[in-house]
Amino acid sequence: MTSHVLLIEDEPNIAEAIRFLLSREGCRVSTLHDGIGAAEAVRAERPDLVILDLMLPGCSGLDVVEAIRAHPETGTTPVMMLTAKGQGRDREAAERAGVTLFMTKPFSNAEMLASVRSLVGK
Amino acid sequence: MARATLTGTRLRERRMALGLRQADLAAAVGVSAPYLNLIEHNRRRVSPLLLDALASHLGVDAEALEDGAEGAQIEELRAAATALPGNGAELDRVEEFAGRFPGWAALARGLARRAAGLERAVEALNDRMTHDPHLSDSLHEVLSAVASVRSTAAILAETEDIEPEWRARFLRNLHGDSERLALGAEALVAFLDGSDRAEAQVVIAPQEEVEAWLAARGWHLPELEPGQAGPAALEGEVAGLASAAARALARDWTQQMARDAARVPLAALEEGADPVRLAASLGVEVTVVLRRMALAPGSEAGLALCDASGALVLRKPAEGFGFPRFGSACPLWPLYAALGRPGSPVMADLQAAGRGGRRFRAVAHCLPRHPEGLGGVELREAAMLVMPLRGGGAQGGTAQVVGSSCRVCARAECPARREPSILTDAVMG
Numbered sequence: 001m002t003s004h005v006l007l008i009e010d011e012p013n014i015a016e017a018i019r020f021l022l023s024r025e026g027c028r029v030s031t032l033h034d035g036i037g038a039a040e041a042v043r044a045e046r047p048d049l050v051i052l053d054l055m056l057p058g059c060s061g062l063d064v065v066e067a068i069r070a071h072p073e074t075g076t077t078p079v080m081m082l083t084a085k086g087q088g089r090d091r092e093a094a095e096r097a098g099v100t101l102f103m104t105k106p107f108s109n110a111e112m113l114a115s116v117r118s119l120v121g122k
Numbered sequence: 123m124a125r126a127t128l129t130g131t132r133l134r135e136r137r138m139a140l141g142l143r144q145a146d147l148a149a150a151v152g153v154s155a156p157y158l159n160l161i162e163h164n165r166r167r168v169s170p171l172l173l174d175a176l177a178s179h180l181g182v183d184a185e186a187l188e189d190g191a192e193g194a195q196i197e198e199l200r201a202a203a204t205a206l207p208g209n210g211a212e213l214d215r216v217e218e219f220a221g222r223f224p225g226w227a228a229l230a231r232g233l234a235r236r237a238a239g240l241e242r243a244v245e246a247l248n249d250r251m252t253h254d255p256h257l258s259d260s261l262h263e264v265l266s267a268v269a270s271v272r273s274t275a276a277i278l279a280e281t282e283d284i285e286p287e288w289r290a291r292f293l294r295n296l297h298g299d300s301e302r303l304a305l306g307a308e309a310l311v312a313f314l315d316g317s318d319r320a321e322a323q324v325v326i327a328p329q330e331e332v333e334a335w336l337a338a339r340g341w342h343l344p345e346l347e348p349g350q351a352g353p354a355a356l357e358g359e360v361a362g363l364a365s366a367a368a369r370a371l372a373r374d375w376t377q378q379m380a381r382d383a384a385r386v387p388l389a390a391l392e393e394g395a396d397p398v399r400l401a402a403s404l405g406v407e408v409t410v411v412l413r414r415m416a417l418a419p420g421s422e423a424g425l426a427l428c429d430a431s432g433a434l435v436l437r438k439p440a441e442g443f444g445f446p447r448f449g450s451a452c453p454l455w456p457l458y459a460a461l462g463r464p465g466s467p468v469m470a471d472l473q474a475a476g477r478g479g480r481r482f483r484a485v486a487h488c489l490p491r492h493p494e495g496l497g498g499v500e501l502r503e504a505a506m507l508v509m510p511l512r513g514g515g516a517q518g519g520t521a522q523v524v525g526s527s528c529r530v531c532a533r534a535e536c537p538a539r540r541e542p543s544i545l546t547d548a549v550m551g
Contacts, residue, residue, distance in 0.1 A: 014266065014269055014273065084261070084269065
């Protein structure tokens, strides 16, 4: 079955690169460019994986994760967080919010793909 | 023990000030001398009646003996003790401590105040490094661009069957990201190197405060020229500096400038003058002439002063010649060659590292001093004058390529490099 990934990333070039890579991996990718309405989109689309940036316009990625976790229908959805903020306290905050996997920018494509495969069980 | 125990100390001080013997005062108020001795050493409480009698004989109000500034001091000691839980301080005896050992109590209060001040400074510095919006934005911009470049470049390099339209799109993205990266890196360098933002910093070093003040005055203080009012005329401005350390530095510096002005008249500073010859003709040290040349009205020259450790103690920037804000400067500066050869002038033509770097003529000199005489320490004061060469970077001839500090220097394969530059390895590696 084709995995569905919801990508929430405000950097269009990064989003495009990730979308290209995941599409070639056989994933169906939908994208959002800010955090507003992201939790509702997760509830509506029920993706197999959410990839999101920590620093999003309008709404922090941490807030989005907390909203995803708070809802019973999306509470167990795997969430991979991408961020240029790789300090220890940022990781801790992400863990507290319920992030499944934390990946710092810049990341390698191979590393990102391996993480996606592990999270969607491919 | 009640606060009134401090009364004993005040009683003793008052009695001794009047030249009364303890035994005589004790007899006058109807108590034994050993008992009064215990009271004076805050070992016994004094009854209200006895206090009135003692106050009457000592010519003071009883209230003045009971309460004083010690109340606030005791509260300060209590606060210091409670700020460090589990330290074992006998809080129930704090008044006795303050009364019996006023000097030690003052020291404890002073140390507590100093510790609190240092904690605030550390917090402010930490906050600035962590939360400075300019630094955070610049770093985020650079890292985001790098992430995009890395991912996109890998796709182009590793995907053999990529469609032409995707290839064209990713190439456009790479170009856009490289532009963003350049802008982000420039912003980062401007932050790290940016004396122009000094006034906006949450925490500013005392030296930076003084430099900012001098810069605001155009690096020349006419009040310090011979025949003028002198440093006293600047006291109002100096007093307005934020930190006590900056005020102390500024006072030292204005004294120094006044001494320099008395020894090297402005009229002697002709354009293009040889500072070594000028120093010889005036009978002054070369470093004095270098300072005067840099700090003359309208001078475009930069000035760096350092001590024997190489630490820059004054930085007057020259346009196009960067001085580091933090840490050590470029080891290729003639300033450091002069530091190692005290008494010998060093002259070199320099070119600022980076594209379109301007050229300068630098003259440096080091003066050794021996304030403790023979067998004492040797101090060194080095000065480097940095004069822009006419025509900027256009003229020929050789010039030593120098930076401000390794961290923000673009010079590749520098033999003197101490650490990677954020313009090359650290960002892209």
